[in-house]
Amino acid sequence: MFCNTKPGYFRVVGAISASSCQKARLCDALRAKPLPHTGSFGYRAAEPTKQSPTALGTGIGSVSRRRVFQLLDLGMRSRGQTASDYKRQDAASYDDAAAEFDRLTERFSGPLAMRILDLARLRPTDQVLDVGTGTGLVALRAAALAQNGRVFGIDHSAGMLEQASAKARRSGLSDAVAFRQMDAEQLEFPDRSFNAALSLYALFHFPDPLAAVREMHRVLRPGGRVVIGVGSRPSLFSWNGIVQGTRAARERVAAASGRLLTAPQFLLHLMCEHGMEPDVEHRPKGSRTRISRMLRQAGFKRVYRCWQGHREELDPEEFWNLQVTYASEARIHLQQAAPADFVALKEDFLERCRSVLANHGKLIYRHAAMFYAGIRD
Numbered sequence: 001m002f003c004n005t006k007p008g009y010f011r012v013v014g015a016i017s018a019s020s021c022q023k024a025r026l027c028d029a030l031r032a033k034p035l036p037h038t039g040s041f042g043y044r045a046a047e048p049t050k051q052s053p054t055a056l057g058t059g060i061g062s063v064s065r066r067r068v069f070q071l072l073d074l075g076m077r078s079r080g081q082t083a084s085d086y087k088r089q090d091a092a093s094y095d096d097a098a099a100e101f102d103r104l105t106e107r108f109s110g111p112l113a114m115r116i117l118d119l120a121r122l123r124p125t126d127q128v129l130d131v132g133t134g135t136g137l138v139a140l141r142a143a144a145l146a147q148n149g150r151v152f153g154i155d156h157s158a159g160m161l162e163q164a165s166a167k168a169r170r171s172g173l174s175d176a177v178a179f180r181q182m183d184a185e186q187l188e189f190p191d192r193s194f195n196a197a198l199s200l201y202a203l204f205h206f207p208d209p210l211a212a213v214r215e216m217h218r219v220l221r222p223g224g225r226v227v228i229g230v231g232s233r234p235s236l237f238s239w240n241g242i243v244q245g246t247r248a249a250r251e252r253v254a255a256a257s258g259r260l261l262t263a264p265q266f267l268l269h270l271m272c273e274h275g276m277e278p279d280v281e282h283r284p285k286g287s288r289t290r291i292s293r294m295l296r297q298a299g300f301k302r303v304y305r306c307w308q309g310h311r312e313e314l315d316p317e318e319f320w321n322l323q324v325t326y327a328s329e330a331r332i333h334l335q336q337a338a339p340a341d342f343v344a345l346k347e348d349f350l351e352r353c354r355s356v357l358a359n360h361g362k363l364i365y366r367h368a369a370m371f372y373a374g375i376r377d
């Protein structure tokens with residue numbers, strides 16, 4: 001049976017459906033006890049585990065994140081969404097979240113935007129393209145550097161672009177930067193228009209990232225620079241990888257003793273416990289080796305990569321805001337959730353966060369990206 005949750009969206013409900021089976025397997029896997037059927041989501045929220053607030057926590061020590069995603073993936077791909085449905089849904093979800101996204105990205109992602117500009121070695125006269133610009137985080141900083149050039153930021157979400165244009169007006173940069181609604185996989189610019197093509201935290205949102213990389217190559221002039229940043233841990237065998245690996249071991253201990261929650265894993269696990277399926281089709285996908293390969297496939301030379309990241313300790317409200325805004329697989333589902341389910345999830349989330357803090361623990365969000373740079377011959 002289908003239930004209309006928001007104009008244009010339908011959710012499968014009912015006691016016996018592939019989706020319910022999937023929820024049952026998930027609850028099993030998460031060791032959360034399935035509770036009596038309560039309507040559209042099939043399972044009532046499990047009782048908050050006060051003694052062990054991180055029982056689902058980061059997933060570390062119980063069921064691995066990879067396993068949860070494998071389980072979530074079961075059956076989800078068979079929904080048969082076309083690439084244009086996917087893009088429409090993605091853009092609409094950002095439209096609704098644009099103001100909050102802007103507040104968060106300006107607060108937390110500034111250092112990563114500056115790193116992208118450093119790697120691109122922008123010159124004052126450069127023509128610059130920012131692909132998946134969102135609310136213009138990178139494009140506006142680029143415009144301040146390429147004062148005698150021109151910057152274009154493109155995105156498929158009208159809501160995000162409105163925020164970007166408003167910021168350009170407020171900062172007096174309207175003449176230096178223009179924002180256009182456009183698909184990253186089909187750029188509406190002539191060949192060889194730009195000196196630099198940049199993109200932060202967007203590539204794995206595109207259904208066909210290679211098509212987008214080829215488009216960046218096409219619109220770059222010979223000698224033009226590409227820099228793409230995607231959310232990632234450092235390489236295992238790098239100095240940062242060793243530092244992060246050691247820290248991860250300590251964090252496992254803290255998580256197991258109820259003193260650590262990390263994002264976005266905590267929210268995704270809690271959603272499963274509440275019988276809400278994160279929308280895995282919208283989880284950014286990709287692998288590090290694939291991006292280097294993609295850049296070379298598209299024709300870029302001298303491809304290299306480097307990593308930068310930092311961690312933020314947050315209060316429960318901000319920890320919630322970040323996860324429901326940034327994690328696409330949570331945002332898209334929660335924007336369509338029934339208000340009562342949403343409120344119940346949030347209350348549970350905040351209560352568990354407070355328990356962790358009362359236990360002298362931490363709520364951690366990692367802002368990190370692997371940057372891939374290359375040159376167009």
Ligand SMILES: C[S@@+](CC[C@H](N)C(=O)[O-])C[C@H]1O[C@@H](n2cnc3c(N)ncnc32)[C@H](O)[C@@H]1O
Nearest residue numbers: 105132133134137155156157183184200202205
């Ligand atoms: C995580 S946000 C990153 C925004 C910005 N670069 C930042 O770091 O603040 C990803 C952006 O990619 C955009 N996007 C996703 N798919 C797209 C597509 N096919 N074409 C253009 N933009 C797209 C989304 O609308 C969203 O604004």
